[in-house]
Every structure is written in structure tokens, then in C-alpha cells.
Amino acid sequence: MSRSENELEGVTLLGNQNTKYTYDYNPKLLEKFPNKHPENDYMVMLNCPEFTSLCPKTGQPDFADIHINYIPDQSIVESKSLKLYLFSFRNHGDFHEDCVNIIMKDLIALMDPKYIEVEGVFMPRGGISIYPFACYGKPGTVYETRATDRLFASIDRRSHK
Structure with a gap:
């Protein structure tokens, strides 16, 4: 097996012309490949x-812009x-805050990144916008401190005067 084939071992969805779209929450869809750096x-x-997700109470759709930023360690998400x-x-029926935390935790379980943050910029419903922000840094590293700093910076950035 060549080096490039080795690097893509376990990556099954990329290049697949018969992609099946699943609309029920499924973390098993996530794949990774080695970080070369x-x-x-x-x-x-x-x-x-x-x-998009669904409100767990009303079943109405919720729409968002999801931002994921991470510093990889050994793996990168495909x-x-x-x-x-x-x-x-x-x-999937879950509150905005739950969706953002689930996404972050699933990516941590997949990749074990040095640092990760996930922000959801949800469209207003009922006149209220919700922007949940979750972050994580590997415990005992500078990334753990950075996660705490970023969490409070996100609060300061969005605070209402």
C-alpha cells in the first residue's frame, strides 16, 4: 500500500459517487485522517x-451558521x-445549545484535538437570536487556558451594553 493510500485508510466517503444522505443524527458518519504536521x-x-435541526418541543426547523475552529493534534476531520x-x-430535535455541545464532543471523540471551538449563529425565532459557543483545550496544556480565555472573550464580544 502506498503512503497516500495508507493516509486515507478509513476514509470511505470521499470520492464516493453514491453518497447516501442521512437526516437522523449519526456521529458514526465522521471520519478522520492523519495530520502530517x-x-x-x-x-x-x-x-x-x-x-438545520428541529426544535425538540415544536418540531419547527432551526437554521444556523455553524463555525468550527480547531488546532489538530494527530488527526484531522475529513x-x-x-x-x-x-x-x-x-x-434531530435538540436545543441550540445542545447541538453545539454535541458537535464539539463528537469531534473531540473523533480527533482528540489540541483545541476546538464550535459556535452556532442561529437565526431568530420568536424575536430572539441564540449564539451558543463551546470550546475545549486539552487538560494540562496551554490549550486548556486558551479555551477558558476564548470562552470569556466570546462573552465579552457578544455582551450587551
């Missing part, structure tokens, strides 16, 4: 401007699998 700190920034995973929330 784990010694470097760099940010991977992903955006999903067409995220973007097509992330897209299919995020689509799987389409019929």
Missing part, C-alpha cells in the same frame, strides 16, 4: 452556513464526512 500549531476553520454528519441533524 502535528508538531505545528495551526488552525483549521470550517463553516457550515446551512445547518470534510465530506463532516458535511454528512452535520446534515444528519436535519431531523
